[in-house]
Amino acid sequence: MTDYLQTTRTAYDTVAADYAELLRDHLAGSTWDRAVLGAYTELVQAAGGGRVAEIGCGPGRITEHLHRLGLDIHGVDLSPEMVAVARKWYPHLDFHVGEMPGLSIEDGALAGVVAWYSIIHTPRERLPEIFADFHRIMAPGGHLLVAFQVGDEVRHIEHAYGHDISCDAYRLSPEKITEQLGEAKFSVVSTLVREPSEEFESTQQAYLIARKQ
Numbered sequence: 282m283t284d285y286l287q288t289t290r291t292a293y294d295t296v297a298a299d300y301a302e303l304l305r306d307h308l309a310g311s312t313w314d315r316a317v318l319g320a321y322t323e324l325v326q327a328a329g330g331g332r333v334a335e336i337g338c339g340p341g342r343i344t345e346h347l348h349r350l351g352l353d354i355h356g357v358d359l360s361p362e363m364v365a366v367a368r369k370w371y372p373h374l375d376f377h378v379g380e381m382p383g384l385s386i387e388d389g390a391l392a393g394v395v396a397w398y399s400i401i402h403t404p405r406e407r408l409p410e411i412f413a414d415f416h417r418i419m420a421p422g423g424h425l426l427v428a429f430q431v432g433d434e435v436r437h438i439e440h441a442y443g444h445d446i447s448c449d450a451y452r453l454s455p456e457k458i459t460e461q462l463g464e465a466k467f468s469v470v471s472t473l474v475r476e477p478s479e480e481f482e483s484t485q486q487a488y489l490i491a492r493k494q
């Protein structure tokens with residue numbers, strides 16, 4: 282496993298329980314997040330539905346929300362501790378340990394992939410490998426949802442959710458991600474950039490929905 286995956290896994294293993302508690306009911310107060318997830322669900326369903334995976338699902342709160350909206354969804358995460366929390370909280374859903382790129386999902390299997398703030402720990406030059414892997418596991422016409430913080434900084438995080446950790450988080454450009462998705466043969470169908478609305482957000486937030494060509 283490459284260094285950045287190892288440090289990211291260790292960081293999320295360390296914070297898993299506290300991260301999960303803090304964010305458990307967060308969606309209830311996030312109008313835009315729920316709007317994006319609702320629109321995404323409608324797009325997947327209108328295209329005929331099918332299996333969806335949340336890659337980098339953490340404690341599974343987004344997976345559960347999308348399940349409640351009607352998607353046939355499971356979760357995958359790098360952090361075994363995060364997967365353990367997700368399995369405990371949402372035992373009716375499937376969660377697996379896995380990493381992007383190199384996902385253990387067969388070619389063309391999915392109608393959708395959700396990467397909700399999970400590409401943010403990947404060095405920018407490695408993102409094309411992840412988008413190629415998403416393209417591989419999705420059926421033609423499938424929908425990809427990517428959420429991330431907007432910017433061009435790399436932040437080294439040494440303390441989070443009450444714990445000392447060490448990992449990097451990359452803010453990203455919606456324009457650059459759109460370009461990289463295009464190179465991976467996705468067409469971006471929607472871009473929402475919203476202003477930071479809460480105390481712990483300090484930058485704009487971006488939500489891109491793209492269709493596999």
Ligand SMILES: C[S@@+](CC[C@H](N)C(=O)[O-])C[C@H]1O[C@@H](n2cnc3c(N)ncnc32)[C@H](O)[C@@H]1O
Pocket residue numbers: 286289290293304336337338339340341342343357358359360363379380381382396397398399400402403
């Ligand atoms: C900020 S959390 C978001 C979790 C969840 N999507 C949510 O919104 O609550 C990022 C998650 O992505 C996972 N992650 C980061 N890089 C990953 C990778 N390369 N493959 C799989 N999971 C990854 C982390 O372990 C962590 O659980």
